[in-house]
Amino acid sequence: VHGNSYRLNYQRYLASSGTHVGLAAYRFSTRGFRTLNDTATRADDAWVDTGRTRQRYQMNLSQRLGERTSLQLSGGHVAYWDSGQRRNDVQLALQTSWRRANVGVSVQRYRSERGDQDTRYALNVSVPLGTAPQSPRLSTQLSHSPRTDQAQLSLNGTLGAQRNTHYSLSAGHGSDGVRNQSAYVGHQGAHGHFNAGYSHAAGQRSQTLGASGSVVLHRGGVNFGPPLGNGFALVQAKGAEGARIG
Numbered sequence: 001v002h003g004n005s006y007r008l009n010y011q012r013y014l015a016s017s018g019t020h021v022g023l024a025a026y027r028f029s030t031r032g033f034r035t036l037n038d039t040a041t042r043a044d045d046a047w048v049d050t051g052r053t054r055q056r057y058q059m060n061l062s063q064r065l066g067e068r069t070s071l072q073l074s075g076g077h078v079a080y081w082d083s084g085q086r087r088n089d090v091q092l093a094l095q096t097s098w099r100r101a102n103v104g105v106s107v108q109r110y111r112s113e114r115g116d117q118d119t120r121y122a123l124n125v126s127v128p129l130g131t132a133p134q135s136p137r138l139s140t141q142l143s144h145s146p147r148t149d150q151a152q153l154s155l156n157g158t159l160g161a162q163r164n165t166h167y168s169l170s171a172g173h174g175s176d177g178v179r180n181q182s183a184y185v186g187h188q189g190a191h192g193h194f195n196a197g198y199s200h201a202a203g204q205r206s207q208t209l210g211a212s213g214s215v216v217l218h219r220g221g222v223n224f225g226p227p228l229g230n231g232f233a234l235v236q237a238k239g240a241e242g243a244r245i246g
Contacts, residue, residue, distance in 0.1 A: 003033025018064025026056040031081050054081045069096040087111045102126040120145040134158055149175040164188045178202050191224045 008025045031052065058076040065071055075090035093106035104124040111117055126139040136157030143150045152172035159165040167185045180201035187194045192213030199206050216223040216234060223234065237243070 003028065003030040005029065005033045018070075020060070020062040022058075022060035024056075024058045026053075026058075028053055028055065028081075052081045054079045068098075069094070100128050118145050118147065129155075134163060147176075188226065190226070193226055 006027045006029060010021075010023045012021045013019070034052070056076065056078045059074065061073040063071045072093045072095070073091070076088070078087040087110075089108065089110040091106060091108040093104060095102070095104040097103070102125070104122075106122045106124075108120045108122075109117065110120065120143060122141060122143040124139065124141045126137050128135040128137050130136075134157070136155055139154045139156065141150075141152040141154075143152075150172060151174075152170065154168060154170040156166070156168045159167065165185070165187045168183070170180075170182045172180045178201070180199070182197070182199040182201075184197040185195065192211060195208070195210045197208040212227045214225045214228045216225065218234060220236065
């Protein structure tokens with residue numbers, strides 16, 4: 001299967017006013033183009049083009065309000081191949097901080113799986129459990145829509161002197177009776193990145209294990225390290241083992 005996709009993207013940030021504007025247009029010029037998500041979530045080998053994106057437009061606007069508050073407005077429009085259905089969604093969100101707590105409220109207008117328009121309201125509150133910079137944060141999210149009410153509670157934090165081990169615990173419940181739980185831990189070490197996760201939702205369980213890193217072969221031997229970008233440097237400095245480069 002072959003296809004083409006084109007994207008036009010514009011970003012502008014005005015530091016004097018704290019305004020960020022983003023505009024993007026995506027054009028999937030042929031029916032044969034499919035994203036990685038399309039390929040991974042296909043139900044069977046009977047490929048159909050109904051519901052495949054033909055074009056998508058997206059707009060994002062962020063405005064800083066004082067030192068602790070920001071306002072975000074985002075929206076999008078999607079059209080599909082071989083379908084007259086159009087999907088429009090818009091979201092307005094306000095985020096602020098009070099002392100050491102972060103508070104966010106949002107309202108989203110979107111098209112549900114049934115094809116009708118729904119409105120979702122959400123409240124997010126995050127507070128640290130302690131005064132140390134490394135203290136974990138307890139977060140809660142409450143949301144309401146015509147279909148269901150949901151409540152989610154999560155705990156996130158870091159471990160270690162370098163704060164390179166991250167963990168999270170989460171549990172939620174909806175008015176439709178669906179419960180979910182998840183746990184995750186990830187470590188970014190000098191010899192690689194490692195992570196493990198577990199989730200249970202709607203009667204289904206999943207476990208994940210991951211590892212990524214690099215192996216550099218050189219005249220002096222072999223070095224194991226974290227994932228590398230397009231460019232990297234190998235430094236030999238005797239007696240400076242464990243030193244960090246900023």
